[in-house]
Amino acid sequence: MTDESKDYSGTPEKEDVKTFTQEELNQIVSERVNKVKANEEKAIAEALAKAKAEWEESQRISSLQGEEKLKAEFQKELTKAQKTMDTTSQQLADVQRELAITKAQTQLATLNLPTDLAQNLLGKDDAETAQRIQDFSKKVNELVTAKVNEAVARGAPSTTNANPTAANQQFAELAAAMRVH
Numbered sequence: 001m002t003d004e005s006k007d008y009s010g011t012p013e014k015e016d017v018k019t020f021t022q023e024e025l026n027q028i029v030s031e032r033v034n035k036v037k038a039n040e041e042k043a044i045a046e047a048l049a050k051a052k053a054e055w056e057e058s059q060r061i062s063s064l065q066g067e068e069k070l071k072a073e074f075q076k077e078l079t080k081a082q083k084t085m086d087t088t089s090q091q092l093a094d095v096q097r098e099l100a101i102t103k104a105q106t107q108l109a110t111l112n113l114p115t116d117l118a119q120n121l122l123g124k125d126d127a128e129t130a131q132r133i134q135d136f137s138k139k140v141n142e143l144v145t146a147k148v149n150e151a152v153a154r155g156a157p158s159t160t161n162a163n164p165t166a167a168n169q170q171f172a173e174l175a176a177a178m179r180v181h
Contacts, residue, residue: 101118101122103129104119104122104129107129107130108121113133113140121133
């Protein structure tokens, strides 16, 4: 390897750099511009179609007489109100779900359990969620207890009668044995 190729400054070697001809750059830019134009044209066409439909409906209503005109205007306002109500209902449902997740996270944190599982434990209501969290907590505690009992049964070292001086000596001997001269 030559000195020129040992560039440790973080800049890539010359052979790793991709170069483009002017024609290739023009092609890439042209493709991207065409894609943006297509998206904008689609959005404009949709907005025009919506505006035209609203204008035609407005013209239809204005051509009606008396009671028919009132019915059409009422139906138009009713449709608009229904859309607003649907949007508001969805927003309310989203807020309620976030609130339920926050409550579940609080309950999990209180039990020293991971809070990122909250949305997986949600029930139909607060009571069902609380029951699921309690069941989950019980299962986690059972698993932890079983693992601790396994470790104890394997003869995990006892720390109550340990001699810190002997342990330090053993550690020092092990560290010395692992040193490379």
